[in-house]
Amino acid sequence: MTDVHHIQVPLWYLPLLVLIPAAVAAGVVPWLGRRARTRVVPEKDPDWSIPPLADSHGQGISLIHRWDVRCKIVTMLAYSFAIASLRHLSAAAAALCVSLVVLLAAKVSFHKVLLRVFALAGFLGMLLVVMPLTVPVHPGDTILVFGSLDWLNVNLRGVVLAATIAAKAMAIALLMEPLLSTAPLPVTLHGLSRLGVPDMAGQMVLLSYRYLHVFTHEARRMTAGMQARGFEKKTNMATLRALANFLGMIFVRSFERTERVFDAMQARGYNGRFPDPGHLQIQWLDILQTGVWVAAGTALVLFDYVKV
């Protein structure tokens, strides 16, 4: 285990092992991503419609829907940190399998899960390309050398490292939909505030989540106006200037809107609190479910720790 293994591979393996998969990934993933987003705006821009958190899909069906929201948040966040601490590919892959099972059990919208996976694909794809080529060579590493291209050394340790990170990131990302969309956002935030997060933080999240939709709508109207006047995005100074004015206008309107929003809130008797969305009560089933998750997380960490 002390010296570096070099594996000579014929040059024609290069397209087979690297180029074709990379091209397929680079072509198929964005295409699927575009397909997954329902297009609302007929333009070249990527459509960042704000996805709804917690639609009525499958409301109250699964065990996770019925789980007490405080137990759910604490358990799933702690479990996510446990996953993030794993160091071996096998443990990370096991975590990914657990997440997939949970995803099936939680009965959440498959479409929104796909959007999350595609959002991750860019960063993880970059790691998967860069790490095998840049990881420093340690004793015991295995390196693939393609024919006579001796500058192109693919370090298998880098591949494993990047794959571990990708599995961990996916395992956590797949849990986000069961965590967030199995209860309406106000209930989740109420749970957070009952856990000691300042009330104001939750209120700010609710407010900006609500106005996100307002400003998206406004930005879309302004874009339509610009297009009606013949604006087209190009790589030049005029485009940058037009877009900068566009941003400036969004900010001016938003600052003016804050005043009106605040006045309206005060007129309705806002005194620094929103009304509680409901009563929370922990039952035995909640604690049991938390216990199952803690056991799963501990098992994964132990498995990772024992494996040298």
Place this chain on the structure above:
Amino acid sequence: MHISDGVLPIAVTIGGYAVSAGIAAWSARRIHSRDLPKVAVVTSAFFVASLIHIPFGPTSAHLLLPGLAGALLGPAAFLSISLGLFLQSILFQFGGITALGANAVMMGVPAVICGWFFQYFKGRTKARQAFTGGLAGALGTFLSAVFLAGLLMTGGEDFFGVAKIALIAHVPVIVIEGVVSGFTIGFLARVKPALLQPVRSFHD
């Protein structure tokens, strides 16, 4: 670029949460608690603005806006950016939930620094304000890229290559961000100069 789950060492993610919670508390104390709902509303405007794509040759880049947020919001920018990142994470999965603290430090601290920079050097003329705004925009993105590289490097020497490439990939974004921020500040200086006063934006 946001760091996803599973990249950073676990100690760095927890430390990131601790540091960002501390700075967020400081940031919240710098403004009147009555103004916090307003910060929330402005945050959604920044969120929407950061989704706009700027064409760059065959591809396109989206803005990060730490410089502009700092110039317009001052110390409240940290709160605003943490909130925006939380929303990006829970809505779009941009940036992992475990890395949220580290991401907030990476984007929020440069924003606050840029706010100071802008207020200190903005001068009185509109042209100088636009120029300083441009510098602040470029500085904000540059500092974020440096923080990003630094955070990646906490993962050990295996991540040095990734950190280097992340830095290089930010160079065009720094330029675009600087130019757009300069134009935006110039626009605001002409249209609504009150927004560029130090933290007075909420107190008129």
